[in-house]
Amino acid sequence: MSxxxxxxxxxxxxxxxxxxxxxxxxxxxEDIHAINDVTLDIWPQRMTAxxxxxxxGKTTLLNLIAGLxxxxxxxxxxxxxxxxxxxxxxxxxxxxHKLGFVFQSFGLMPLLSARENVGVPLRMRGLPPAxxxxxxxxxxxWVGLTDRAHHRPYELSGGxxxxxAIARALAEDPExxxxxxxxxxxxxxxxxxxxxLLRRMVExxxxxxxxxxxxxxxxxxxxxxxxxxxxxxxxxxxxEGVGVPxx
Ligand code: ADP
Ligand code: MG
Numbered sequence: 001m002s003x004x005x006x007x008x009x010x011x012x013x014x015x016x017x018x019x020x021x022x023x024x025x026x027x028x029x030e031d032i033h034a035i036n037d038v039t040l041d042i043w044p045q046r047m048t049a050x051x052x053x054x055x056x057g058k059t060t061l062l063n064l065i066a067g068l069x070x071x072x073x074x075x076x077x078x079x080x081x082x083x084x085x086x087x088x089x090x091x092x093x094x095x096x097h098k099l100g101f102v103f104q105s106f107g108l109m110p111l112l113s114a115r116e117n118v119g120v121p122l123r124m125r126g127l128p129p130a131x132x133x134x135x136x137x138x139x140x141x142w143v144g145l146t147d148r149a150h151h152r153p154y155e156l157s158g159g160x161x162x163x164x165a166i167a168r169a170l171a172e173d174p175e176x177x178x179x180x181x182x183x184x185x186x187x188x189x190x191x192x193x194x195x196x197l198l199r200r201m202v203e204x205x206x207x208x209x210x211x212x213x214x215x216x217x218x219x220x221x222x223x224x225x226x227x228x229x230x231x232x233x234x235x236x237x238x239x240e241g242v243g244v245p246x247x
Pocket of ligand 1: 054
């Protein structure tokens with residue numbers, strides 16, 4: 001990797017931009033302001049954590065970035081596209097071609113092998129089998145699970161299942177990976193290993209990673225940390241030595 005990636009040029013565009021974003025849920029006659037006037041940028045090839053206690057709006061924010069939910073007010077741009085201007089088909093294509101997802105509970109299909117699970121999004125894309133298999137095998141090798149390729153999720157440990165999920169995201173060659181509490185179901189040591197793998201994904205594969213979490217290990221590792229409280233952005237911390245435009 002060139003050292004260029006650590007010094008940004010001034011023309012650099014954020015991968016995600018949220019401007020004045022609100023999301024209000026109406027539940028049983030009550031308004032829940034899950035996201036309250038959030039403005040922030042997510043910069044390329046960085047590990048950004050969005051932290052806050054349970055109920056602070058982290059998952060809602062991730063769903064808004066993924067185009068799985070719509071803001072009540074405000075604008076979300078992803079890879080230069082204004083999500084308000086995209087229809088469901090465009091949003092699906094964006095998710096399928098540009099985004100990767102990693103979940104707390106891994107999100108693997110129980111009846112499929114590790115290899116088949118990694119191949120699911122590529123199948124949805126209609127990739128020819130030979131290319132699909134090459135990508136799947138490469139991704140499984142990258143996460144160190146070649147010898148577990150034919151196991152089903154129940155035959156794998158939690159850490160291994162999360163590595164399969166990371167391989168699935170990686171096989172898509174995504175520009176942006178969104179992870180919701182990826183270490184939430186793992187013990188501290190296993191969580192540490194998963195975090196190292198996510199860090200390598202940023203450094204070696206040039207992925208932009210957004211992790212929502214309340215895991216202190218993730219907060220310590222992240223390049224940029226945004227803190228949410230009751231749906232509001234209450235603070236942003238940039239790790240020492242990390243270049244961010246405008247700073
Ligand atoms: P976090 O991921 O930080 O735990 P969430 O984004 O899941 O927080 O939730 C933020 C707030 O919005 C919570 O008060 C939650 O109960 C509420 N909320 C989330 N999703 C919905 C929904 N679909 N309908 C109503 N309220 C919701
Ligand atoms: Mg959540």
